[in-house]
Amino acid sequence: MGELNSIKEIHDLYRKKEITIREVVDYFLKKIKKFDPLVHAFLKVDEDYINREIERVEKLDLNDKYPLYGIPIAIKDNILTKDLTTTCASKILENFIPPYDAEVIRRLKEKGAIIIGKTNLDEFAMGSSTENSAFGPTRNPWDLERVPGGSSGGSAVAVAVGESLLSLGSDTGGSIRQPASFTGVLGLKPTYGLVSRYGLVAFASSLDQIGPFARKVEDLAIILQSIAGYDPKDSTSSPNPIPNYLELLGKSIKGWKIGVPKEMWEKGVSEEVLNVLKESLNILERDLGAKLIEISLPSMEYALPTYYLIATSEASSNLARYDGIHYGYRNKEQKDLISLYKVSRGEGFGSEVKRRIILGTYALSAGYYDAYYLKAAKVRTIIRKEFESAFKNVDIIISPTSPILPFKLGEKIEDPLQMYLCDIMTIPVNLAGIPAISVPAGFKDNLPVGLQFMGPFFSEDKLLQISYAFQKIVDFSEKYPNLEMR
Amino acid sequence: MYIPVIGLEVHAQLLTKSKMFCSCSTDHENAPPNTLVCPVCMGMPGVLPVVNKKAVELVIRTALALNCEISGFSKFDRKNYFYPDLPKGYQISQYDLPLAKGGYVEFEVDGEIKRVRLKRIHLEEDTGKLLHMGEGDRLAEAEYSLVDLNRCGIPLMELVTEPDIRSAKEARLFLQELRTILRYLEVSSGDMEKGSLRCDANISIMTEDGVFGTRTEIKNVNSFYSLEKALEYEIERQINLLKEGKEVIQETRHWDEKKQITVTLRGKEEAEDYRYFPEPDIPPLIIPKELLEEIKKTIPPLPLQRKLYLQKNYSLTSKEAEIITSEKELCDFFDKCLELYKNVKNLSNWITVELMSYLNDQKLNFKDLKIEPKDFVRIIEMVDKNEITRPVGKEILRKYLDTNESPEKIVEREGLKTVSDLEFLKDVVKKVIDGNEKAVSDYMKGKKNVINFLVGQVMKETKGRASLDLVKSLLEEELDKMK
Numbered sequence: 001m002g003e004l005n006s007i008k009e010i011h012d013l014y015r016k017k018e019i020t021i022r023e024v025v026d027y028f029l030k031k032i033k034k035f036d037p038l039v040h041a042f043l044k045v046d047e048d049y050i051n052r053e054i055e056r057v058e059k060l061d062l063n064d065k066y067p068l069y070g071i072p073i074a075i076k077d078n079i080l081t082k083d084l085t086t087t088c089a090s091k092i093l094e095n096f097i098p099p100y101d102a103e104v105i106r107r108l109k110e111k112g113a114i115i116i117g118k119t120n121l122d123e124f125a126m127g128s129s130t131e132n133s134a135f136g137p138t139r140n141p142w143d144l145e146r147v148p149g150g151s152s153g154g155s156a157v158a159v160a161v162g163e164s165l166l167s168l169g170s171d172t173g174g175s176i177r178q179p180a181s182f183t184g185v186l187g188l189k190p191t192y193g194l195v196s197r198y199g200l201v202a203f204a205s206s207l208d209q210i211g212p213f214a215r216k217v218e219d220l221a222i223i224l225q226s227i228a229g230y231d232p233k234d235s236t237s238s239p240n241p242i243p244n245y246l247e248l249l250g251k252s253i254k255g256w257k258i259g260v261p262k263e264m265w266e267k268g269v270s271e272e273v274l275n276v277l278k279e280s281l282n283i284l285e286r287d288l289g290a291k292l293i294e295i296s297l298p299s300m301e302y303a304l305p306t307y308y309l310i311a312t313s314e315a316s317s318n319l320a321r322y323d324g325i326h327y328g329y330r331n332k333e334q335k336d337l338i339s340l341y342k343v344s345r346g347e348g349f350g351s352e353v354k355r356r357i358i359l360g361t362y363a364l365s366a367g368y369y370d371a372y373y374l375k376a377a378k379v380r381t382i383i384r385k386e387f388e389s390a391f392k393n394v395d396i397i398i399s400p401t402s403p404i405l406p407f408k409l410g411e412k413i414e415d416p417l418q419m420y421l422c423d424i425m426t427i428p429v430n431l432a433g434i435p436a437i438s439v440p441a442g443f444k445d446n447l448p449v450g451l452q453f454m455g456p457f458f459s460e461d462k463l464l465q466i467s468y469a470f471q472k473i474v475d476f477s478e479k480y481p482n483l484e485m486r
Numbered sequence: 487m488y489i490p491v492i493g494l495e496v497h498a499q500l501l502t503k504s505k506m507f508c509s510c511s512t513d514h515e516n517a518p519p520n521t522l523v524c525p526v527c528m529g530m531p532g533v534l535p536v537v538n539k540k541a542v543e544l545v546i547r548t549a550l551a552l553n554c555e556i557s558g559f560s561k562f563d564r565k566n567y568f569y570p571d572l573p574k575g576y577q578i579s580q581y582d583l584p585l586a587k588g589g590y591v592e593f594e595v596d597g598e599i600k601r602v603r604l605k606r607i608h609l610e611e612d613t614g615k616l617l618h619m620g621e622g623d624r625l626a627e628a629e630y631s632l633v634d635l636n637r638c639g640i641p642l643m644e645l646v647t648e649p650d651i652r653s654a655k656e657a658r659l660f661l662q663e664l665r666t667i668l669r670y671l672e673v674s675s676g677d678m679e680k681g682s683l684r685c686d687a688n689i690s691i692m693t694e695d696g697v698f699g700t701r702t703e704i705k706n707v708n709s710f711y712s713l714e715k716a717l718e719y720e721i722e723r724q725i726n727l728l729k730e731g732k733e734v735i736q737e738t739r740h741w742d743e744k745k746q747i748t749v750t751l752r753g754k755e756e757a758e759d760y761r762y763f764p765e766p767d768i769p770p771l772i773i774p775k776e777l778l779e780e781i782k783k784t785i786p787p788l789p790l791q792r793k794l795y796l797q798k799n800y801s802l803t804s805k806e807a808e809i810i811t812s813e814k815e816l817c818d819f820f821d822k823c824l825e826l827y828k829n830v831k832n833l834s835n836w837i838t839v840e841l842m843s844y845l846n847d848q849k850l851n852f853k854d855l856k857i858e859p860k861d862f863v864r865i866i867e868m869v870d871k872n873e874i875t876r877p878v879g880k881e882i883l884r885k886y887l888d889t890n891e892s893p894e895k896i897v898e899r900e901g902l903k904t905v906s907d908l909e910f911l912k913d914v915v916k917k918v919i920d921g922n923e924k925a926v927s928d929y930m931k932g933k934k935n936v937i938n939f940l941v942g943q944v945m946k947e948t949k950g951r952a953s954l955d956l957v958k959s960l961l962e963e964e965l966d967k968m969k
Contacts, residue, residue, distance in 0.1 A: 080532045093531065100525050102532060199532040205766035234534050235768050314766055317564050320575020321529045325633070337625060341568055364566070364761035373763055 003162060004028075005478050006216045007071055010165070014062050014070060021054050021070040021114070028072045028116060032163045035483050039139045039148075041157040043077045045117035049084050053114045066112030067222050073108060074164035076155045077118040078125055079210065080199040081105055084115070088201050089133035090123045092322045092329045092348030102199020103234065104168060104210050104227045111226040116164050119154025123350045124319065125175055125203045127151050128422040131413050132352045139409070140182060141481035142447055146406040149179030149422075152213070156183040159213045162480055166223055167213045172203050173307055174401075174426025176211045177438035181401035181450025184440045184476055186220050186467065187213050189426075191458050192433035193238040195224075196231030202318040204311035205236075207430040215477040217468040220437075221245035224460060240458060248465035254289030256466065259394035263300040264425055269403045276442040276449040277400055280474070284398075288469050295390055295397070299383050303428040304420060306383065309363050309376035310431075316360030322348060355416065384432040391456040396466055399425050401438040401450035429454055437463045440476045448476075488728065489692040490721045491699070492651035496664060498643045498674035499612060499682040500544045505639035506611040507535030507578065512640050515680065519617075519634035527639035529573030534767050537562075541641035542771065543781060544673045545585045545609050548643065550778065551671055551785050554589030554607060558773050562609075562765040567758050570625075570633050571614040579644075581762040584608035585771070591647075592790055593663035595656055597804065599790075602660050603648040614638035643674070649688065649698070654717035658710050661685055666789045670814040678709050685713055690734070691724045699724070700734040704748055706741045716741040720748050792817055800830040809838045816852040822859040827866060836866050840880055844887055856890050865893045877950040878902045905951045908960075911944075914952075915960045918943045919968075929965060937961060 004010055004027060013019040029045070036042050062069045075081060078088045080098040082105075087093045105115065122132035130138040130153025138153040140146040141161045148157045152169025156179035159167050169176040171189035180187025188211045195210045202208060212223040225245045231237045260281070265274070284290045324330035324344030331347055334340040349357070363372035390397060403424060412419045429436040434457055441451040451470070455463045471477065505512055508526035526533040549556050563581035586607040592599055615637050620629025645664070651657045665676035665683055676683045690701035704720055707713045724734050738757075739748040787795075789811045796807040796817075811817045820837060827833055841862075845852060865886065869879040874897060885896050897903055905911060918940055919926055929936040937958065944957045 086531070088531075096531070098532070099530065198534050201531040202767075233536060235536055236534075236766075313763060317566050317576050317761070317763070320566060320568065321531070321573060323568060323575060325570045326528065326573050327530070337570070361761065364763055366759045366761075369761075369763070 003478065003480065004165060007068070007165070007219050007222055010071060011062060011069065021057055024070055025050060025054055025072055025114060025116065028162075028164055031161065032117070035141070035161045035163060038144060038483055039141050039157050039161055040136055041119055041138050041154040041161065041163055042074070042117045043087060043089065043120050043133075043135055043154065044085050046084060050114070050116060053116075056109070057112050057114055060112050068108060068226055069112035071113050071166060072116040072164050073113045073223070074117050074119050074155055074158040074167040075105065075115055076121055076125075076152050076167070076169045078121060078170060078201040078203075079104060079168060080201070081115060081118065084118060086118065086201070087135070088124045089121045089135055090322075090349065090353070091134045092345070094134070094329065096328060098199075100199065103196035103231045105199065107227050108168075108223075113166075113226070117158075119152070119158050119167060121154055121169075121175075122151035123353050124201065124315070125151040125170055125172055125208075126315070126352050126356055128174070128178060128419050129407075129409075129412065130154060130179070131409060132350055134350055137409060140406050140447075141483055142184065143406065146408050146447070147182070147411075149182030149402070149406065151175040151179075152187075153179045153183075155213050156180050156185055156187065159183075159185045159215060160481060161483065165215070166219060168210055168223075168227075169213060170200055170203075170208055170210050171426075171430065172207045172209075172311060173430050174423040176213065177401050177426050177429075177436060177450070177452060178423060180213060180438040181440075181452075182406040182448060184443070184448030184450075184479070184481075185213050185215060186217060186437065186439055186471075187211065187450075188220055188224060188437045188460070188463070189429060189435060190224065190228065190460055191238070191435040192430075193236050194228050194435070194458065194460065196227075196234040196237050198231055198233040202314075204314040205318060206314060207307075207311055209430070217439075217464055217471050218246065218249060220467070221249060221464045224464075228460075238458070243461050245461055245464055248461050249468040251465055252289070253284075253466050253469050256290045256396060257394040258284060258290045258292050259295040259390055259397040260292050261295050261297045261300070261390075261397060261399065263297055264399035268421070268424065269400055270405065272405050272444040273400050273403060273449055276444055277451055280441040280451050280470070281398070283470065283473055287473050290466075293394055295394060297383075297386050297390060297397075297428070299379065299386050300428055302379050303383060303431055304424055306376045306379045307423075307427045307431060308359065308420065309372050310380060312356045312360030313363045313373050313376075314360065316357045316364065319349075319353065319357055324348070352416070380431045383428055387428070387432040387434055387454075388456075395455070395462065397454040399452045399454070401425060401452040405444060405447045405449065425452060433457065435460050435463055437467050439467045439470055441470075441474060443476075487693060487695075488725045490652060490654070490717070491649045491690050491692050491701075492653075492657050492717060493649035493688045494645075494647045494651065494657060494661065495686045495688070496645045496647075496661065497684040498645070498668055498676065500541050500641040500643055501672060501674055502538055502540045502544065502641050504538060506538050506541055506609075506641040507639055510639065514636040514640070517636050519632070519636060522636040523638070527573075528635055529575075535578060535765075537768060537771070538641055541609060542585065542773075543777075544641075544671075545607060545643050546773065546778065547671055547781050547785060548645075548668065548673050549586030549589060549607050550782050551667065551788060552589040552591060552604060552607075554586035554604060556586050556773060556778060557583055558775070559583065559770060560585050560773065561770040562768045563762045564765050565610075566761040569613070570631065571616050571635075571638070573614065573635060573638065577611060577613065578765055578768070579610035579762075580608035583770075585773075591660060591664055591667065593659055594790065594793075594804075595659055600656060600659075602650040605646040605648055607643060607645050610642050610644060612637050612640040612642045649690075654714045654721060657687060657717055658714040661713060662710055663789070666812065670786055670789055681708075684708075687713065687717055687720075689717060689720050689724070691721070691728060693728065699728070700736050702734065702736065702748075703738045704741055705738060705751060706743070708743070712741060712743060715746060716748060719746065723748065786814065789814070789817075796820075800834070802830070802834050806834045806838050809842060810834065813852045819852070819857070819859060819862075823863050826859055827863040829870075832866065832870070833863075836862070836883075840883055844884055855887060857887060861886060861893055868893065868897070872904055872953060873897075874902055874904055875950055875953055877945070878904070881950070902949070902951055904953055905948055911948070911952060911956065911960055912964070914944055914947050915957070915964050918947065919961075919964055926965065926968070930969070937965075
């Protein structure tokens with residue numbers, strides 16, 4: 001049997017009765033056994049749980065009601081799965097078994113998907129390299145000395161290596177797109193409010209959004225179709241009707257106006273990345289008939305500080321519940337309440353999480369609120385408006401997903417500012433709340449480079465359309481990192 | 487001069503079926519600990535709040551009734567602090583854009599109408615409860631503490647007054663009036679003893695007109711009585727400090743119910759920074775004008791308004807009107823009875839004396855009773871028409887309230903009709919005179935009051951079924967014959 005690259009391939013085999021659900025799951029489990037000791041994409045693969053998943057799906061039939069019938073999907077370990085540990089890669093939630101499924105998990109199961117395991121991340125999704133995991137880093141399969149990006153590094157690598165066909169991640173400032181770029185897979189950050197956040201462990205509530213990883217655009221569309229749409233349990237979820245995301249795939253993008261913001265293509269982007277992506281711009285113009293239009297988004301330079309004030313402020317509050325009282329890690333030696341809080345939280349959280357809690361607490365403190373949080377909120381509005389007005393003139397905005405190639409483990413971990421700069425291209429999208437996708441565009445020295453398409457609110461169908469057109473020409477969906485040799 | 491300046495912060499649990507941000511029941515009074523909980527109100531990872539619309543409507547209802555200005559645009563904020571009864575580490579509350587601002591409460595103080603202005607009314611969620619084990623009733627002194635999250639997430643309305651209150655008694659009267667209003671509006675049960683109505687008091691002393699003193703905040707006031715007592719104590723304490731030339735320190739003080747004193751809880755320096763910021767999980771609340779109009783239509787007249795109406799239109803005394811309007815259900819009942827029965831004074835008397843004495847004996851509120859206006863009026867009419875005597879009427883009212891059997895049936899079954907058989911009564915009178923020689927001879931000697939004793943004896947013999955006046959005249963007639 002060759003590689004299983006897409007939902008369609010697997011469903012065709014099911015239809016021809018050439019393969020069973022168990023065989024498909026075993027195929028992926030075998031890859032996990034083989035490759036995960038090298039890449040460490042997974043935090044939990046529970047065979048009993050998987051067996052129950054298989055039995056559940058075996059009772060269903062392969063039809064339109066179950067577009068993910070018998071399809072394994074890996075889940076970032078900050079999305080709650082009932083009866084399966086959800087740790088956020090943190091010591092503070094090391095043994096936490098959720099009493100309920102996240103809404104996205106409920107929907108995936110309803111559509112016939114099989115939850116194959118929980119993937120590694122930067123602790124509480126705070127990081128850009130998956131090095132901030134309390135349970136050890138994930139490695140980039142294209143070069144094991146390098147990071148896979150983050151924070152959804154585990155989910156990206158699981159798909160890149162073929163340990164799972166699909167996966168879910170979460171994206172607060174680039175945590176889906178940047179690792180997708182670093183590992184050579186597709187990653188989509190939907191419009192804020194398109195996918196329910198119920199059951200996603202909150203990092204920064206006004207920025208967090210769940211999204212999928214896949215090898216093929218069509219699969220990205222199918223999984224998005226399954227998880228998108230209004231959820232009454234999430235007051236920030238949109239009541240808009242959901243379009244058919246497959247409908248526009250294969251349609252031409254000829255004549256589309258593509259905005260190329262000079263701020264995102266000049267300063268700070270490495271030569272290696274620029275060289276690969278210039279060819280992508282050529283493809284869009286020459287092969288696909290799109291028009292490239294240079295635009296300006298002058299406030300982009302404020303995006304990073306704005307993000308680090310809003311995200312850390314919200315995080316400082318969101319992470320207050322991990323206090324050692326109700327669940328999670330508690331240092332049992334303490335004799336009074338304040339010490340119990342201090343020591344439990346001090347020992348339970350890793351250093352990057354603590355850094356951000358302290359930053360956020362400071363930004364919200366009396367006397368600083370106006371200068372930091374409130375100002376950041378105002379800049380955020382300006383950034384959103386800049387995007388909105390840009391989209392009056394262009395259909396899509398394009399940029400590198402990451403300004404640099406995947407870097408080495410340990411290279412930036414001691415320098416948080418350098419690490420934060422990795423997300424300079426992706427952060428503005430979260431601040432604006434718009435959707436964006438990272439598409440594999442090429443390789444430099446066997447390291448993947450991703451291209452980011454950004455669209456107006458709820459333009460996922462168009463983002464998928466342009467990504468599909470692009471992937472028709474530049475297709476790495478059947479290219480795998482060479483781990484067999486080791 | 488030493489004038490107390492008092493402002494109150496009142497918390498009222500709202501009468502919703504479900505909690506503020508989840509669908510758990512609010513009926514926590516007799517529920518075993520941690521049984522009315524779900525991932526949302528327990529603050530589990532990943533959960534999100536969904537606003538209870540009914541709670542918002544109840545606040546708007548209150549705000550409209552108290553003449554507040556309702557914000558068309560409002561939002562929730564997070565109030566951040568650590569405590570074991572707060573599982574999220576923050577309370578969802580409202581900071582700079584509360585649902586309502588301004589407004590006032592009017593109430594009577596010694597026959598005068600007093601107005602206390604409101605600063606704001608906002609909506610928030612209640613916290614859980616801690617049970618401290620071992621010595622002491624505070625966390626720091628406890629051997630260990632237990633957490634019960636049943637109360638956590640119950641909708642809580644906070645009303646903050648301007649510092650318009652000028653005495654401890656005024657504060658109590660304000661709070662009592664507010665409770666009655668909240669009950670009229672069916673917004674809160676207002677039971678202080680059950681904690682569904684809570685109050686913190688801010689107090690300072692004004693020594694010169696318009697110059698406010700340093701204030702203290704008093705917590706742990708759990709009844710109307712302790713509010714008055716705590717304020718009286720604190721007023722005296724502050725005035726004494728000022729008289730001695732000392733300063734009042736800005737601080738939070740704890741009312742010690744046992745010792746009847748206030749003690750320092752924490753100083754200004756230890757005041758928490760709550761780091762309020764807009765709750766990102768809840769979009770801003772837009773209150774449509776139509777909703778306000780709709781709610782406005784359902785707001786009943788308030789107790790003071792009804793009290794003054796009763797006094798003016800039916801010439802009831804202030805005391806009578808106060809009793810009748812103390813509960814909306816009772817006042818409605820009074821109105822319904824009036825449709826069936828025209829003697830207002832008599833009706834008021836039956837309600838404020840007979841019905842009230844039953845409620846006091848049974849420790850019940852009127853709304854707990856099963857009582858029909860027609861049955862109540864029927865009892866009064868039977869007395870009016872001399873079908874039964876007044877003492878029998880009282881007895882029937884009690885039996886009726888106990889059993890809900892129709893008054894006629896009770897009269898019938900127990901044979902309580904007034905005895906109008908003169909011959910029979912005369913026999914009883916003779917029997918009583920024969921059996922009470924001492925009393926009779928006293929009467930003959932001029933102790934006319936003894937007649938009441940003899941009347942009592944006749945009533946006893948007739949089980950109260952005889953008309954008092956008739957018995958008295960028969961007795962006098964018979965005794966006169968003996969002269």
